[in-house]
Amino acid sequence: MKEQFHEKAFEKITAEKRERIMKVAIHEFSSKGYNAASINIIARKAEVSIGGMYRYFKSKEALFMTILDWGYEILEEALEKVIHMEGDLFDRIEAMFYISLEYVRQYREINQIYIDVSTESLSSLANRISLKMEGITSKLYHDHIREAQGKGTVRKEVNPGIISFCLDNLIMMVQFSYASEYYTERMKLYAGDDILGHEEKLISGIMDFIKHGLLVDR
Amino acid sequence: MKEQFHEKAFEKITAEKRERIMKVAIHEFSSKGYNAASINIIARKAEVSIGGMYRYFKSKEALFMTILDWGYEILEEALEKVIHMEGDLFDRIEAMFYISLEYVRQYREINQIYIDVSTESLSSLANRISLKMEGITSKLYHDHIREAQGKGTVRKEVNPGIISFCLDNLIMMVQFSYASEYYTERMKLYAGDDILGHEEKLISGIMDFIKHGLLVDR
Amino acid sequence: MKEQFHEKAFEKITAEKRERIMKVAIHEFSSKGYNAASINIIARKAEVSIGGMYRYFKSKEALFMTILDWGYEILEEALEKVIHMEGDLFDRIEAMFYISLEYVRQYREINQIYIDVSTESLSSLANRISLKMEGITSKLYHDHIREAQGKGTVRKEVNPGIISFCLDNLIMMVQFSYASEYYTERMKLYAGDDILGHEEKLISGIMDFIKHGLLVDR
Amino acid sequence: MKEQFHEKAFEKITAEKRERIMKVAIHEFSSKGYNAASINIIARKAEVSIGGMYRYFKSKEALFMTILDWGYEILEEALEKVIHMEGDLFDRIEAMFYISLEYVRQYREINQIYIDVSTESLSSLANRISLKMEGITSKLYHDHIREAQGKGTVRKEVNPGIISFCLDNLIMMVQFSYASEYYTERMKLYAGDDILGHEEKLISGIMDFIKHGLLVDR
DNA sequence: TATGAATGAGTCTTCATTCAT
DNA sequence: CATGAATGAAGACTCATTCAT
Numbered sequence: 001m002k003e004q005f006h007e008k009a010f011e012k013i014t015a016e017k018r019e020r021i022m023k024v025a026i027h028e029f030s031s032k033g034y035n036a037a038s039i040n041i042i043a044r045k046a047e048v049s050i051g052g053m054y055r056y057f058k059s060k061e062a063l064f065m066t067i068l069d070w071g072y073e074i075l076e077e078a079l080e081k082v083i084h085m086e087g088d089l090f091d092r093i094e095a096m097f098y099i100s101l102e103y104v105r106q107y108r109e110i111n112q113i114y115i116d117v118s119t120e121s122l123s124s125l126a127n128r129i130s131l132k133m134e135g136i137t138s139k140l141y142h143d144h145i146r147e148a149q150g151k152g153t154v155r156k157e158v159n160p161g162i163i164s165f166c167l168d169n170l171i172m173m174v175q176f177s178y179a180s181e182y183y184t185e186r187m188k189l190y191a192g193d194d195i196l197g198h199e200e201k202l203i204s205g206i207m208d209f210i211k212h213g214l215l216v217d218r
Numbered sequence: 219m220k221e222q223f224h225e226k227a228f229e230k231i232t233a234e235k236r237e238r239i240m241k242v243a244i245h246e247f248s249s250k251g252y253n254a255a256s257i258n259i260i261a262r263k264a265e266v267s268i269g270g271m272y273r274y275f276k277s278k279e280a281l282f283m284t285i286l287d288w289g290y291e292i293l294e295e296a297l298e299k300v301i302h303m304e305g306d307l308f309d310r311i312e313a314m315f316y317i318s319l320e321y322v323r324q325y326r327e328i329n330q331i332y333i334d335v336s337t338e339s340l341s342s343l344a345n346r347i348s349l350k351m352e353g354i355t356s357k358l359y360h361d362h363i364r365e366a367q368g369k370g371t372v373r374k375e376v377n378p379g380i381i382s383f384c385l386d387n388l389i390m391m392v393q394f395s396y397a398s399e400y401y402t403e404r405m406k407l408y409a410g411d412d413i414l415g416h417e418e419k420l421i422s423g424i425m426d427f428i429k430h431g432l433l434v435d436r
Numbered sequence: 437m438k439e440q441f442h443e444k445a446f447e448k449i450t451a452e453k454r455e456r457i458m459k460v461a462i463h464e465f466s467s468k469g470y471n472a473a474s475i476n477i478i479a480r481k482a483e484v485s486i487g488g489m490y491r492y493f494k495s496k497e498a499l500f501m502t503i504l505d506w507g508y509e510i511l512e513e514a515l516e517k518v519i520h521m522e523g524d525l526f527d528r529i530e531a532m533f534y535i536s537l538e539y540v541r542q543y544r545e546i547n548q549i550y551i552d553v554s555t556e557s558l559s560s561l562a563n564r565i566s567l568k569m570e571g572i573t574s575k576l577y578h579d580h581i582r583e584a585q586g587k588g589t590v591r592k593e594v595n596p597g598i599i600s601f602c603l604d605n606l607i608m609m610v611q612f613s614y615a616s617e618y619y620t621e622r623m624k625l626y627a628g629d630d631i632l633g634h635e636e637k638l639i640s641g642i643m644d645f646i647k648h649g650l651l652v653d654r
Numbered sequence: 655m656k657e658q659f660h661e662k663a664f665e666k667i668t669a670e671k672r673e674r675i676m677k678v679a680i681h682e683f684s685s686k687g688y689n690a691a692s693i694n695i696i697a698r699k700a701e702v703s704i705g706g707m708y709r710y711f712k713s714k715e716a717l718f719m720t721i722l723d724w725g726y727e728i729l730e731e732a733l734e735k736v737i738h739m740e741g742d743l744f745d746r747i748e749a750m751f752y753i754s755l756e757y758v759r760q761y762r763e764i765n766q767i768y769i770d771v772s773t774e775s776l777s778s779l780a781n782r783i784s785l786k787m788e789g790i791t792s793k794l795y796h797d798h799i800r801e802a803q804g805k806g807t808v809r810k811e812v813n814p815g816i817i818s819f820c821l822d823n824l825i826m827m828v829q830f831s832y833a834s835e836y837y838t839e840r841m842k843l844y845a846g847d848d849i850l851g852h853e854e855k856l857i858s859g860i861m862d863f864i865k866h867g868l869l870v871d872r
Numbered sequence: 873t874a875t876g877a878a879t880g881a882g883t884c885t886t887c888a889t890t891c892a893t
Numbered sequence: 894c895a896t897g898a899a900t901g902a903a904g905a906c907t908c909a910t911t912c913a914t
Contacts, residue, residue: 030338030339031338031339032339033251033252033253033337033338033339033340035251035253035254036253036339112337112338115336115337115338116337116338116339117400118333118394118398118400118401119251119330119333119334119337119398119400120248120249120251120330120333120334120398120399120400121249121250121251121254121334122251124399127399127400127403130400131400131403131404131407134404134407134408135407138407138408141408155430157426158426158427159419159423161408161409161410161413162408162409162413162419162420162423162424162427163423163427164408164409165391165405165408165409165420166388166424166427168408169387169388169391170384170387170388172391173383173387173390173391176336179338180336180337180338181338181342181345182335182336182337182338182345182348182349183336185345185349186349186352187383189349189352189353189356190352190356190359190379190380190382190383190386191377191379191380191382191383192379195379195380201377201380202380202383205377205380205381206380206384208375208376209376209380209381209384209431209432210431212373212430212431212432212433212435213427213428213429213430213431213432214427214430214431215430217430217435
């Protein structure tokens with residue numbers, strides 16, 4: 001039974017209105033951050049009365065959580081594909097890169113919000129939700145690394161935990177780099193100004209690094 | 219000629235007072251985030267008059283920038299060691315990990331603030347400052363990777379830009395993982411609960427991955 | 437022809453629903469006070485639609501008045517007994533004490549609301565209702581004091597008006613003392629912590645005082 | 655060391671301003687009750703900025719408590735006279751009536767606020783303060799009743815606790831009757847419409863009742 | 873008749889900034 | 894120079910009441 005952060009009233013309004021509210025709210029939170037975002041402004045921009053807003057969401061936090069949750073649901077769906085796909089460890093990792101990229105392209109603002117959430121100041125509740133997802137992917141990496149070690153393709157000395165950490169770091173940073181302007185600039189600084197628009201090159205470069213890092217020496 | 223974010227008056231007060239203000243401000247910004255932090259509270263806690271605060275810093279933003287700047291100066295000093303150290307690429311990378319770790323341990327709160335800054339919502343000016351540093355390290359990686367390729371130790375196919383990006387991502391994420399509670403939890407999820415306190419193991423695991431990822435096949 | 441504060445619609449609903457609304461409303465008003473009480477919350481808790489609420493009562497005030505009225509009706513019934521009982525002045529006074537006690541025990545929350553009403557801030561209309569009752573009892577005292585003076589049992593110098601006032605004050609304060617926590621504490625301060633549960637002692641002590649105060653010297 | 659409910663800043667402003675704020679606040683609280691009173695309105699009427707208000711008082715509650723406290727201090731001073739006066743029990747009781755009357759005439763609105771405070775809904779903290787005073791007077795009555803019993807003037811059977819309770823009830827109700835319109839109406843109902851302006855008659859009537867109620871039979 | 877969605881003025885409170893002293 | 898009093902716009906949130914369905 002899923003935890004709900006919005007009130008039932010939010011489900012009863014027209015899809016158009018619901019989406020308008022979410023869109024405006026996501027934009028407000030992503031561009032100003034949780035604290036500076038204003039419910040009153042969101043209400044005005046979404047052409048909803050303030051009282052209405054509070055019928056849909058008990059509090060500012062509830063609205064924020066609803067957004068986080070919605071974003072994770074979408075990401076979860078996307079990850080389902082990786083979980084059930086065929087192929088070896090590296091196929092999956094590569095798929096993860098492309099899915100992350102796809103996700104950030106479609107939902108850039110949501111991704112910016114996630115970066116915010118990782119901030120010390122945001123409520124631990126938000127943190128916990130946000131970690132749910134990581135639990136799934138970490139297990140995914142672990143299992144497939146072990147499996148590959150069993151098959152003899154990945155080096156025995158490799159520590160699955162530490163490598164999972166590295167892999168997710170690499171993927172997450174690519175995602176961040178496409179989500180926030182700051183990280184985009186940073187990526188351009190390292191990988192070159194022309195990296196934008198050449199994502200396959202970026203990913204194949206990283207995959208090459210990963211494969212050599214993990215595969216048994218030939 | 220360095221950009222200054224504080225007023226000259228700030229330089230004229232006693233070092234003790236200056237440090238007290240910085241300490242209190244850093245704590246306030248790191249624990250509450252930029253928006254929720256309050257200049258009035260900082261002034262009160264630092265036992266400085268509000269008027270004084272505004273004589274030292276034109277605005278809340280200026281105080282924030284001063285903190286960022288100060289943090290980067292310290293980091294810069296630390297990085298100087300890596301730039302001038304002897305040893306090969308991998309020695310330097312490893313040194314970077316340890317220096318980052320040392321830095322985050324000594325200046326945890328500053329590091330939390332940097333995480334905040336990478337957020338979309340904080341002014342692009344802050345972003346620019348924060349990127350200064352990355353410029354230096356990216357060049358460092360680039361140069362040494364090329365050098366190592368020249369010597370024949372690192373594989374020719376390796377793209378120095380992309381790998382620089384990967385290396386810094388790995389280092390930065392270790393740093394984040396020790397700075398913010400959120401990222402600490404995440405690291406434990408991937409690398410195991412007992413990773414805290416076993417930093418050499420973590421770093422040697424990552425270094426092993428990096429070396430295999432870059433070295434020519436034996 | 438009784439003044440009605442509710443709409444006719446309120447009489448057409450089932451007794452069960454009517455009582456549920458009254459019960460919830462009494463609880464809300466007594467625990468939060470008139471201003472802080474919320475019609476919307478009362479509606480929700482009583483499982484009545486807001487629109488319904490406003491069909492039964494024109495306004496928050498009308499609901500409040502209905503409650504007051506209902507409470508007085510019950511008290512009135514109880515007082516009927518005293519009016520028609522046999523016995524002398526003092527029997528009646530004592531009966532008043534016991535009836536008040538019984539009333540406050542059964543309808544504690546209503547009594548708390550009456551305390552509220554005596555407050556300057558509540559509308560003068562509410563005040564008028566609340567005074568209806570006092571008119572009856574004051575006449576009761578007057579008449580019986582005069583009668584007793586006629587019979588020679590009560591001292592001639594006694595001013596019936598002033599003594600009525602005193603008697604009702606003593607009775608009302610006992611009632612208040614059992615209705616509100618504040619007045620309970622106060623009573624314990626004066627009459628001793630162990631007075632609760634020893635109401636006969638309290639009342640007989642007061643009656644002794646009253647009798648000596650009024651009776652002709654023997 | 656007295657508990658302070660206002661901020662130090664409140665002591666530093668001019669007496670004129672301080673009194674203006676108190677006067678306006680007392681009027682607002684007494685006429686609307688705690689919940690309906692608005693700090694913003696108080697600020698506007700007292701010609702103080704909202705921010706200013708909050709520099710003087712941490713919260714609405716703090717302002718309210720400051721008022722309560724101030725009222726009690728004045729009452730306390732007045733009661734000092736009774737404590738240190740010469741005369742027997744009845745002289746003191748009579749003095750209490752006159753002091754209460756004087757107090758309510760000078761500080762009618764404060765007295766209305768006290769009536770409010772005894773309401774169930776107001777914070778227990780306010781209640782505690784408000785009970786401080788009663789502690790003093792209850793002891794006063796107790797002691798003097800016992801003393802009079804020792805001297806043989808007051809009947810032995812009289813229970814000092816219960817009688818203290820009665821005495822204070824009678825005094826308090828006179829006070830209430832001059833403080834709130836509701837209680838004034840009620841008093842007129844019992845003691846006659848012409849009782850206003852004939853306070854000596856009222857008090858001597860009550861005193862007669864009390865004396866006969868307590869003195870040994872002659 | 874009955875519902876409950878919608879409204880928006882108004883509540884308490886915070887805080888960056890200014891400026892008279 | 895230095896202080897800290899003063900400002901008031903803005904924020905999250907509540908609630909009596911209306912009205913379309």
